[in-house]
Amino acid sequence: MIGCSRSACEFVHPNYRHFNLDICDDKAVEKMFAQIRADDQGLDILINNAGIGSMNHALMTPTSTVARVMNTNVVATFQMCREAGKIMSRNKFGRIVNFATVATPLQLEGEAIYAASKAAVISLTQILGRELAPFGITVNAVGPTPIRTDLIAAVPEQKLEALLSRQAFPRFGEFSDVSNVIDFFVRPESAFITGQTIFLGGVS
Amino acid sequence: MPIFARTYKVLFAAVDQLNDELPLKLRLTKTPETVILGSGGKLDSLSIVSFLMLAEQMLENEFNFPVGLADERAMSQERSPFRTLSTMADYIGQLLKEKGETISAQPVEPSLPVPARESAGT
Numbered sequence: 349m350i351g352c353s354r355s356a357c358e359f360v361h362p363n364y365r366h367f368n369l370d371i372c373d374d375k376a377v378e379k380m381f382a383q384i385r386a387d388d389q390g391l392d393i394l395i396n397n398a399g400i401g402s403m404n405h406a407l408m409t410p411t412s413t414v415a416r417v418m419n420t421n422v423v424a425t426f427q428m429c430r431e432a433g434k435i436m437s438r439n440k441f442g443r444i445v446n447f448a449t450v451a452t453p454l455q456l457e458g459e460a461i462y463a464a465s466k467a468a469v470i471s472l473t474q475i476l477g478r479e480l481a482p483f484g485i486t487v488n489a490v491g492p493t494p495i496r497t498d499l500i501a502a503v504p505e506q507k508l509e510a511l512l513s514r515q516a517f518p519r520f521g522e523f524s525d526v527s528n529v530i531d532f533f534v535r536p537e538s539a540f541i542t543g544q545t546i547f548l549g550g551v552s
Numbered sequence: 553m554p555i556f557a558r559t560y561k562v563l564f565a566a567v568d569q570l571n572d573e574l575p576l577k578l579r580l581t582k583t584p585e586t587v588i589l590g591s592g593g594k595l596d597s598l599s600i601v602s603f604l605m606l607a608e609q610m611l612e613n614e615f616n617f618p619v620g621l622a623d624e625r626a627m628s629q630e631r632s633p634f635r636t637l638s639t640m641a642d643y644i645g646q647l648l649k650e651k652g653e654t655i656s657a658q659p660v661e662p663s664l665p666v667p668a669r670e671s672a673g674t
Contacts, residue, residue, distance in 0.1 A: 382618045385609065434605050482598050 352380060353398070371398050371424040381431040390439040393534050394432040396425050396446045401462045401499050414461050421465035426472060429487065433480050442485035443534040446473050450493050450551040454514055458507070466491075470545050477543025486538065490529040491547035493521040516550020555648055559641045560584075562614050566606040567637075570599065584638035604634065611644065619647055 349364045351357065357366035367383075369376040384391060400420045402413050429444055436442025448470050451463040470489060477487040493515055494500050494508055512518040529546050532538060553561075564582045571579040578594050580586050587593040589600055604621050611619040626633050626643065633643030 378618055378620070382612065385612065434608070437602070437605060438609070 350384060371428065372419050374427055377424070377427055377431060381435065385435055390441075391432055391435040392439075392441065393443045394428060394436075394445070395530060396428050396444065398424065399447055399466075399499075401459070403458050403462070403503055405458060406460045409461060417461045417465050418468075421462075422468045422472070425469055429472070429476055433476075433483065433485055436485045437480075437483040440484035442480070442483070443538075444476070444480075444485060444487040445530050445533050446487065446489040448473070448489040448491035448545050448547070450491055450515070450547050450549060452491070453547060453551055454511070456511065473545060474543040481542055484539075486533070486542040488533045488538075488542060489545040490526055490533070491545050491551070492526050493547075493549035493551065495521040495523065495526070512549075514551070519549075521548050556641060556645055558614055559611070559644045559648075560637070562610045563607060563637050563640060563644075566603060566610050569606050569610075570603050573602070574599065582637075584636065584641070586637045588636060588640065589632055589634040600634070607640070615648065617651065619644065619651075621647075 349361075350367070351364065352367040352369050352371065354368070354370050356368060357364075367380045369380060371377055398420065400417055402409060402417050404413070425446055429446070432444060433442065436444075446469050447466075449463065449466045451459045452467045452470065456463060470491075473487050473489040480487055494503075494511060500508065512520065525548050529548070532546075533541065567580045567582050567586070574580075578599070580588075580594065588595060588603060593600075595603065608619060608621050611621075621634070621640075621644070631639075633639050
């Protein structure tokens with residue numbers, strides 16, 4: 349297993365290797381994949397969970413924030429898919445899971461840029477699903493509800509409650525809710541499923 | 553072995569590997585004039601993508617650093633550098649020269665003769 353993040357990894361495991369990098373640094377990402385190509389026989393699964401949010405009214409959102417969110421959530425996701433896809437294509441097998449959000453179908457006010465960036469991820473997922481299918485690679489996405497993470501730490505509790513009330517199951521998501529969908533997508537039996545986005549909490 | 557010859561060796565090896573997956577009538581010959589992209593070519597878009605990916609990976613193995621073929625410059629050129637194996641070899645030679653990196657991989661002898669021409673410095 350290989351992971352990457354801007355900060356150092358907090359654990360050590362004999363079967364885990366960590367790369368310290370910013371996924372918006374395309375040269376660093378290319379270098380990481382070159383290293384993976386050199387060291388490993390292949391790559392089976394890519395979980396594209398890196399992402400940033402911006403909760404703000406559109407009229408108060410600087411252009412630099414728009415660029416930063418798009419760069420991390422869309423451009424970097426695409427680059428990870430492309431580089432992983434090149435390696436996966438060698439073995440004619442691969443599973444890519446991207447991260448969407450319920451903010452897109454719920455059209456949440458205050459999350460225009462975040463929701464738009466994830467709408468782009470959904471579109472990428474659909475089209476890459478078709479483009480990579482001939483190489484035996486599936487591309488799907490999971491759309492989580494709010495989960496108690498740093499991403500929503502600054503969001504007022506009242507706003508979160510209002511959001512949850514729009515879900516079929518009005519509760520926060522758990523990590524296990526997300527990993528369950530990921531496990532489903534990456535199973536060998538899911539070879540016939542691609543280009544799909546599964547939203548959690550009964551949102552559609 | 554000169555860089556240009558090593559580049560051809562890699563491209564021919566990529567052709568071999570691609571041919572393994574193609575029906576007989578679509579298989580490519582290993583000549584500099586072999587068309588990859590555009591008029592007179594036999595490959596469909598998926599096979600072209602497969603070939604470019606194979607070539608990228610094999611070039612990386614040969615020269616020990618990533619050689620990204622599908623960069624913005626390649627895509628924006630009026631005449632695609634991927635038209636034939638010859639134009640590809642020229643383009644790759646140019647990329648290698650610009651990289652200015654130490655090319656450390658030791659090549660093996662090619663299975664086919666390659667054009668005796670040097671277009672990229674070490």
